[in-house]
Amino acid sequence: MxxxxxxxxxxxxxxxxxxxxxxxxxxxxxxxxxxxxxxxxxxxxxxxxxxxxxxxxxxxxxxxxxxxxxxxxxxxxxxxxxxxxxxxxxxxxxxxxxxxxxxxxxxxxxxxxxxxxxxxxxxxVPLTALLAPAGTAVKQTLENDMTVSLEDPATMAARAAEAVAAGTRILKIKLGRDVAEDRRRLHAVLEAAPQARLRLDANQGWSVEDAIAIISGMEDEGLPVDLVEQPVAAADVAGLARVRAAVTTPIMADEALWSSEDARRLIEAGAADLFNVKLAKTGGLADAVAIADLAAEHGIGCMVGSMMEPRISIAAAVQLSLAHPAVTMVDLDAPLWFASDAPAGGYTQEGADLRLLPGEGLALERLDPGTDPV
Missing domain, CATH: 3.30.390.10 (Enolase-like, N-terminal domain)
Structure with missing residues (x-):
């Protein structure tokens, strides 16, 4: 055998x-x-x-x-x-x-x-062959979002309009510096892109009380917010659980989630509806798969995300995303911010949809050491 x-x-x-x-x-x-x-x-x-x-x-x-x-x-x-x-x-x-x-x-x-x-x-074999659980089919596509970074409301509105014009349907909105200004930012984006679905990311920037107030206010207004990511400090798992219990909008853990041990802690605390899995935090694909397995066992949805990382890192994240059934969302727009898209291959984005290209492993060309050297 x-x-x-x-x-x-x-x-x-x-x-x-x-x-x-x-x-x-x-x-x-x-x-x-x-x-x-x-x-x-x-x-x-x-x-x-x-x-x-x-x-x-x-x-x-x-x-x-x-x-x-x-x-x-x-x-x-x-x-x-x-x-x-x-x-x-x-x-x-x-x-x-x-x-x-x-x-x-x-x-x-x-x-x-x-x-x-x-x-x-x-x-x-493609990398998905090493990552997909036995007996599961590899997904063909997942819809990517586009991040609108934290700037003044007018600039964020302009960035949102550009993204939607380019085919994006889901916007990830960076907030978390000032609650009153965050509300102005959010409404400016909605005015510029009224048909977009929104994912909000406070990057630990709110207190528990402010998070509950701003999320509850969005719910009262009926704003098209699909989730709120890491509203409070990563170490405040109890606070994250308090926010989750007080609102109906799904709460996603990001900075609080580095390992499968963190995943178990968040699950036991009832602190998150969703996990944002990032390879740069998990230390690689092996523990990322372990987190996704735990999430599937406990009915928690997974996003695979990234920081501002190059195409090689994102290609690995795309392989994981399409291989594991617990992953239903991706936030993998980082290469679209880069002035260079080297190396070629790996995956393609058609409109907002990510799709793997055929090939072995990551299916990427080798990056020449002379490309954008330091």
Missing amino acids: SPAPGQAPVSVAAVRRHRHRAPLLHPFVTAARRTEAVEYVVVEVELSDGTVGQGSAAETVAVTGEDAASIEAAVDGVFGPALTGATGGLDGLLACLPAPARGATSARSAVDVAVHDAVARAAG
Whole structure:
């Protein structure tokens, strides 16, 4: 009997990395940070037969605590040495990596994704074949949203109108800096894009009382809000549960959710209707799948999201999104903000719909180290 896809033994010959810097088309602003260009690190895992897989990690100091230098240091000093020379199937190779730890989750994710990509390529299968639960069908498409970053109401209204004109039907609205101004921002967006569905993301910016007041007010007005993401501080799980109990709008956990242990804690507290799963927080695909499995077991819907990350990271997130049945939403618009869309392949966006392109592993071309180098 032949082994399952990805479980035939392979050997890791080398782990490499190269750094890049990509300008954004316009600044990305949240309650936590402002970004005008993204520095990121690409990790390559080469197998003994010459197969190369790639992953990437973006600098997200305000969220994961990692900058490009710390990502490189973690790859060079921790994850690369742990993996180089290892032999085994996918599970065996991943077992060689230290567990995700705060301050190195993006770096670990880059290596984890590169391992998945290399193993899937060596097996001649798309990455979804390694991620989909047995007996489940891979989804063909999921509808992407477009983020409207946190700026003055007029600018946000203009960005919303541009997104809708380009085919977006779901807008993710960044709020969370000032409650009164947040209301003005929200109404400006609605006036500019009255047919759009809205996902609101406060990025921990409200108190429990303010969150309940603003969400209840939106419900009283009948605004087309599908969910509110991380309205209160990540550490305040009890506060998040209070918000959820006081409103009918679905509440999504993001910054409060890093691991499957966090997922269990949120479930036990009754703190979230929805989970936002991000590979840069989970430390890779393996624990992201574990979170999605828990969510499915407890009737919690999942979104796969990202931070301001390059196309390699997003390609992995798209593979996960279409492979796992618990994932019903995506927030994967980050590459649309980048001035460069390298490398080619992986997936395509047709209108607002994400669809995988055929190919092995991530189905991406290798990113040339000379592309947007630092």
